């Protein structure tokens with residue numbers, strides 16, 4: 001986050017950056033995609049938009065519950081599978097060219113994430129690759145600690161043109177007196193419940209890049225990049241099956 005000659009057009013959203021780095025270059029009309037935990041289908045829509053050959057979208061909730069079809073649109077290339085376990089039932093073995101999961105493994109206990117890896121390895125074909133977002137409480141807390149450098153606050157406070165003065169002032173005031181409401185909620189490995197949603201009855205679980213990459217290697221994957229650094233808060237692991 002910094003001011004540039006692009007002025008107000010100088011910053012991309014995290015989601016657009018993830019799309020540009022992790023999805024756009026890898027999806028062609030030949031690509032068979034597996035997505036775990038599509039939810040309403042924000043990313044699924046991107047795979048369809050990129051004209052993938054087939055998308056297997058596996059979630060624990062029904063598409064009616066999440067509104068998946070309404071958001072993505074009915075499409076014969078998309079197969080939605082409601083999963084009751086971590087074995088990826090209904091996804092053919094050795095068929096997947098590209099794996100993607102975002103905002104899902106952070107909600108699973110590390111043992112569950114590791115169980116999923118075995119199934120993913122069976123479903124992916126040799127030469128395939130994937131991107132997996134996980135929770136790492138160390139990275140998350142580093143992000144919070146460096147808010148002044150990584151957040152929009154830096155963009156605003158570095159502005160030197162007078163026209164930005166009211167925005168700078170407003171932001172500094174809000175950050176000083178309402179940081180608790182503006183900033184990310186803190187997380188701690190010592191606490192049992194983190195980012196807990198009482199209505200959904202789930203939260204976040206630290207898996208961590210170190211343990212996650214070790215588990216991925218053990219499952220048989222190669223690590224291309226431990227963290228593609230597309231997001232200041234959470235790691236996204238780039239991996240492949242040789």
Ligand SMILES: C[S@@+](CC[C@H](N)C(=O)[O-])C[C@H]1O[C@@H](n2cnc3c(N)ncnc32)[C@H](O)[C@@H]1O
Pocket residue numbers: 036037038039040041042043058059060061066083101102103104107108
């Ligand atoms: C926070 S949402 C993320 C949705 C979507 N990936 C996104 O980034 O917008 C988490 C999703 O993971 C799904 N989920 C939770 N546990 C799962 C599991 N064990 N297997 C597959 N999906 C799961 C939830 O039902 C929900 O749709």
